[in-house]
Amino acid sequence: MSEAKAYSLHALELGPMENFVYLIHDHASGRAAVVDPAWEVPRVLELADRLGARITDILLTHSHHDHINGIEAVLERFDAQVHLSKPEARFWGHYLDLPTLHHGGDVIDVGQTPVRMLHTPGHTPGSACYHLDDDLVTGDTLFVFGCGRCDLRGGDPEQMYTTLRDLAGGLPRETVIHPGHNYADHASSTLEEQVQGNPFLHFDRLERFVEYRMRYHDRHRHTPYQPVARGREMP
Numbered sequence: 665m666s667e668a669k670a671y672s673l674h675a676l677e678l679g680p681m682e683n684f685v686y687l688i689h690d691h692a693s694g695r696a697a698v699v700d701p702a703w704e705v706p707r708v709l710e711l712a713d714r715l716g717a718r719i720t721d722i723l724l725t726h727s728h729h730d731h732i733n734g735i736e737a738v739l740e741r742f743d744a745q746v747h748l749s750k751p752e753a754r755f756w757g758h759y760l761d762l763p764t765l766h767h768g769g770d771v772i773d774v775g776q777t778p779v780r781m782l783h784t785p786g787h788t789p790g791s792a793c794y795h796l797d798d799d800l801v802t803g804d805t806l807f808v809f810g811c812g813r814c815d816l817r818g819g820d821p822e823q824m825y826t827t828l829r830d831l832a833g834g835l836p837r838e839t840v841i842h843p844g845h846n847y848a849d850h851a852s853s854t855l856e857e858q859v860q861g862n863p864f865l866h867f868d869r870l871e872r873f874v875e876y877r878m879r880y881h882d883r884h885r886h887t888p889y890q891p892v893a894r895g896r897e898m899p
């Protein structure tokens with residue numbers, strides 16, 4: 665039996681692009697952080713009310729429209745601090761009134777719950793994942809059996825290769841990943857399951873990864889993503 669966690673992590677699937685919006689609720693303080701507020705913000709506010717939580721922080725994994733279009737609506741109700749990585753703020757070019765800019769490794773305390781920002785470039789230059797206890801909120805960096813596109817403005821498959829290797833090699837295998845979109849037939853997964861079945865974690869040659877990400881994948885795989893056996897990524 666593991667000790668009860670200091671927080672609970674709630675997922676809401678919202679909007680036309682199967683986005684996941686997360687609410688991290690710190691039990692001791694009643695504070696909450698919402699990750700990537702977008703689409704139907706009333707649903708997020710209702711959840712916070714039901715939990716008796718006060719949203720004090722907004723954590724952004726990156727600046728794409730489908731992850732941020734609810735920021736203003738949250739701020740209308742709560743005087744929350746907005747957090748994002750410094751390189752993402754530069755890339756976005758849109759400075760909110762009082763954003764708090766971070767470097768990878770910074771810890772954001774949501775009450776008694778420390779949340780560590782990891783800088784995970786590849787999908788965008790300042791993409792971030794948020795690591796707390798054995799949970800990892802991955803935005804559009806790592807999906808269940810997939811990873812974020814690298815062909816949009818600011819995307820870089822070489823950076824994504826390094827980012828994914830660092831995540832897979834640097835975190836315990838029992839870490840539970842919580843992605844930014846519901847692209848598989850289950851909402852979350854362990855890093856162990858991803859190391860086994862996520863083709864993007866199978867490459868040990870950069871050029872092959874880039875070929876797979878930029879060309880092969882989109883022609884041959886469709887959602888909901890299924891696991892791929894090692895060695896079966898490309899014929």
Ligand SMILES: [Fe+2]
Pocket residue numbers: 726728787804
């Ligand atoms: Fe995105």
